[in-house]
Amino acid sequence: MKAVVLQRVGDPSQLIHQEVPTPAVTPGHVLVRVHACGVGYRDVIDRRGDVPMIRTPIIPGHEFAGEVVAVGAGVARWVVGDRVLNLYTASCGHCEHCLGGDERRCRAGGEAFGLTADGGYAEYALAHERALERLLPEIPYDVAATLYSATGVGFNNTAHAARVEPGERVLVTGASGGVGSAALQTAKLLGAEVWAVTSSPAKADGLRALGADHVVVNGAGDFHKQVLAETGGQGVDAAIDCVGTPTLNGCLRSLRPYGRVVVVGNVDARRFELNLGYILVRGLSIIGSDNVTRAALRQVMALVRDGRIEPLIHARLPLAEAAEAHRLLEARGASGRVVLIP
Structure with missing residues (x-):
């Protein structure tokens, strides 16, 4: 073969x-x-x-x-x-x-x-x-x-790990990728207002077409400044971080007090330095990727079949x-x- x-x-x-x-x-x-x-x-x-x-x-x-x-x-x-x-x-x-x-x-x-x-x-x-x-x-x-490690991972970590609820504000990094685009669509499906982060201006219109309410074009990692400005300083309820080391600090600083971030991917093998005082004072939660259960894979297959999520x-x-x-x-x-x- x-x-x-x-x-x-x-x-x-x-x-x-x-x-x-x-x-x-x-x-x-x-x-x-x-x-x-x-x-x-x-x-x-x-x-x-x-x-x-x-x-x-x-x-x-x-x-x-x-x-x-x-x-x-x-x-x-x-x-x-x-x-x-x-x-x-x-x-x-x-x-x-x-x-x-x-x-x-x-x-x-x-x-x-x-x-x-x-x-x-x-x-x-x-x-x-x-x-x-x-x-x-x-x-x-x-x-x-x-459907498994792209669409399924994006769906499962948004719906089940982050437990996104209607009316929440959700941030997605790496939003134009296979995982990020599924996370974006899932958050919209669950009734959230979505901020999509991309480093490429050419990808902004595509993210809006997928349902992003706000697109942040930023390759420097300080996208939290724009997110906080657009939320009146309040921040988002949850972040789905599909990039990792280059974007995790921006995700944490985009969160409201007691917000949560699910770390789904990491494109950079370097170690990440964490400001524990910031996490403690604001009561933030950092959640590791929940990957995909067999049950979640069956859920996402049905959603794709019915046209509610488009890989x-x-x-x-x-x-x-x-x-x-x-x-x-x-x-x-x-x-x-x-x-x-x-």
Whole structure:
């Protein structure tokens, strides 16, 4: 099969389009013919080696969609022809967390696609049967390839981690990305007034079209000055920070007293210095990303099917252009997800 292999961590030239053996189906696993694979900034972070546990060589890609073409011994959940999309890891299905409905906390979780196990930058991917979710028939594969770590992450962290309520003021950084655009739309869907932050003036109109009430064009990180001015000094109730180190201080200073920020992404591996006195005096809450539960993924699929959330896809590129997709993301040239089509 054709695949893109990250030979070693480094620049995009380390992503090599080549012929590799098609994975053999093993017990408890299924072989998925990949119809589309999302490319997000997490792929860039992994490729650069900012995540120390990555093994190389490896096929990247932690967000893919396709159809089951072969089933291993003992598999009970899938048959050939099923349309699926992947979760980041598998789960045991038997521990207290799995039985309690939150598989992400499973201590026996399997390998992570694109990090410790081959992912979706390929014509075929081998997946544990519990690392997949059924794809609704109305959703095309290219859209499905954005639903887990882009659209789903934006939705889940806005609706369930931040617990946004009608009438609240919500700030979203990295709002033109795959995660940020979903967070923006979710906040509007929940009845919030939304401030969208972008570093690119060219992306402002697109953010307004997605529903942003206010667009802040700022690449310096001091966007809180404009937010506070536009809120009469009161600040926002919640912030969804999809950027991390470069924007977290601006998010914290944009919050009203007792406000909350959910840290969803971090494009910069540098350490962040936190002013604890400011957090204490204003009673602020910093919440780590809630990622995506299987239940939230099913919720967001239904919302996408019904046209209430529209995943943002910047470009659909052939598999051989994976390195170009990475360069596009690093140059901040994409609005939404880039999707590879094998």
